[in-house]
Amino acid sequence: MRTEVTIQGLHAALAPARAARKSIGFVPTMGNLHEGHLKLVQEANQRCDVVVVSIFVNPTQFGAGEDFSTYPRTFEADSNLLAEAKCDILFAPSVEEIYGTQPQQTTVQVNSLASELCGNSRPGHFTGVATVVSKLFNIVKPDVALFGEKDYQQLAIIRHLARDLCFDIDVIGVPTVRAENGLALSSRNGYLSEDELTIAPAIYATMQSIQQQILAAKDPSKLNFTDFAKQGRKTLESQKFVVDYVEIRNPDLGTADKNGSKWVILVAAKLGKTRLIDNMTVTRPAIVVEA
Numbered sequence: 001m002r003t004e005v006t007i008q009g010l011h012a013a014l015a016p017a018r019a020a021r022k023s024i025g026f027v028p029t030m031g032n033l034h035e036g037h038l039k040l041v042q043e044a045n046q047r048c049d050v051v052v053v054s055i056f057v058n059p060t061q062f063g064a065g066e067d068f069s070t071y072p073r074t075f076e077a078d079s080n081l082l083a084e085a086k087c088d089i090l091f092a093p094s095v096e097e098i099y100g101t102q103p104q105q106t107t108v109q110v111n112s113l114a115s116e117l118c119g120n121s122r123p124g125h126f127t128g129v130a131t132v133v134s135k136l137f138n139i140v141k142p143d144v145a146l147f148g149e150k151d152y153q154q155l156a157i158i159r160h161l162a163r164d165l166c167f168d169i170d171v172i173g174v175p176t177v178r179a180e181n182g183l184a185l186s187s188r189n190g191y192l193s194e195d196e197l198t199i200a201p202a203i204y205a206t207m208q209s210i211q212q213q214i215l216a217a218k219d220p221s222k223l224n225f226t227d228f229a230k231q232g233r234k235t236l237e238s239q240k241f242v243v244d245y246v247e248i249r250n251p252d253l254g255t256a257d258k259n260g261s262k263w264v265i266l267v268a269a270k271l272g273k274t275r276l277i278d279n280m281t282v283t284r285p286a287i288v289v290e291a
Contacts, residue, residue, distance in 0.1 A: 001083040003090045007139050010091050014050070014140075022049035026142035026169075028133065031055040032072040032187040033081050036177040040146045041085040043174050047144050053082055054091040054136055056098060060107075061128030072190055091140070098135055108134045108165075110157045113253060117153050118268055118277065121244050129154055130161050137167050145169050150176040150184045152264060152279040156253055176278070178204065184278045191274040200271055202239045206232045207265045207280040210248065214282050220258040236269055244268035244275070251281070261285060 004010040017024060025048030027040045044051045055078055062068035075092065082090055107127050113119075114126035137145065145162075147155045155173050162171050177185045182204030183197075192200055210228045217223050225248040232246040247266050248256045256263050261284055268277045 001079075001087050001090055003079065003092060005092050005094065006097055007093070010052075010089065010139065013089050014052070017050045023144065024048060024140070024142045025051045026136070026140045026145045027051070027053045027087075028136050028145070028147075029053060029055055029078075030057045030071065030187065031078050032074050032190070033078045034177075034185045034187065036148050036150065036185040038081060038085050039177050040148060040174050041082065041087055043172070044144065044146050045086055047172070048142075050088045051086070052089045052091055052140055052142065053087045054093070054140070056091075056093055056132070056136075058098075058128060058132040059095060060099075060104075060131060061125050063122055063124060066122075067188075067191075072187060098132065104131075107131045108161065110160050110164075113153070113157055113160060116253070117245060117247065117266060119153070121268070126154070126157055130157060133158055134161065134165065134167075137162070137169060142169055144172060146172045146174055148176060149173045150186065150278065152266060153253065182208075184276075186276065188274055188276065192271065196271050196274065199239055199241075200276060202236060202241070203267050203269065203276060203278050204280075206235050206246075207267060207278065209235070210246075210265050211280060211282045214248075214263065215284050223256075223258045225256045225258075225263075232265075232267070236267070241269040241271055244270070 002013050004013050025044030027044055029037050041051060041053060057071050057073065059068055079090060108130040109127045110130050119126050147158060149155060159171050162169050179185065181201040183201045210232050213228050214223065229246045229248055233243045236243050245268050248263050249266065250256055250260060251262055251264055263282045265280045265282065
C-alpha cells in the first residue's frame with residue numbers, strides 16, 4: 001500500500017492507473033477504522049481495479065462544542081488495517097493541504113435536505129460534509145465512491161451533490177455493519193462507557209419494533225407513522241437516551257406515504273455525551289384492501 005499526504009503525490013500515484021484506464025474506487029473516512037469501513041474497502045475491491053482510501057478529520061463538519069479536537073486519531077492502526085484489506089493508496093492530507101492557508105470563500109450546500117433531521121440539530125454540518133466531499137471528488141476523480149448506509153442522510157445528500165454538480169461518479173451505499181447485539185458500528189461507539197454499551201443496542205431493538213408495527217398493518221389507514229415514531233421516542237427516553245428525533249420517511253427522505261411499499265426509520269439520540277444515529281429500511285408488498 002502506498003501512502004500519500006499531498007494532492008500532487010496522490011495524482012502521481014494514480015497516474016499509471018489512469019494511463020492504463022483502470023477503474024478507481026474511493027472510500028472517504030475520518031479514520032478510527034472499524035469493520036464497517038473495511039466492508040467499504042472490500043466492496044471497492046470487488047468493483048474497481050484500484051482502491052483509494054482517505055483519512056481526513058474534516059474540521060468544517062464539526063460545530064461549536066463538538067468533538068473535533070478529541071475525535072480519535074489512530075493513524076498507525078488504521079494504516080495497518082487498510083494494508084491488510086488490500087487498499088492500494090492511502091491519502092492522508094493535512095487540513096492545510098485540503099483547505100489551504102487562505103480563508104475559504106466557497107462552500108457547497110445541498111438545500112432543504114441538509115437542514116432537516118441531523119441538519120436541524122447540527123447547523124452547518126452537512127455544508128462541511130458536502131464541501132469536503134466535493135473537494136475529495138475533484139482530487140481523487142474516482143469512478144466509484146462508497147459510503148455506509150448508516151449515515152443515511154449523508155448518503156442521500158452526497159447522491160444529490162454528485163447528480164447536481166455533474167460528478168461522473170457512481171455513488172454506492174453499502175449496508176450497515178452491526179455488532180451481534182444489533183448496535184451499528186461507529187467510530188463514536190468508543191466514547192460509550194461499559195454501561196452505555198449495554199444500553200445502546202436499544203436503538204436497533206426500537207427500530208425493529210417499529211418495523212414490526214408497519215409490517216403488521218393490513219390497511220394503509222392503520223399506518224400511523226407519527227404514533228409509531230412517538231412510541232419509539234418514549235421507549236428510548238425510558239432507557240436514558242436523550243432523543244433528537246425518531247422519524248419514518250420515504251426512501252428519498254420525503255414525507256412517508258401510507259400507500260407506499262418502502263420506508264426508512266431514522267433515529268438520532270444521545271446516550272451520555274455520545275450522539276448515535278441509525279436507520280432501518282422497511283419494505284413490504286403494496287397493501288391491497290379487500291372490498
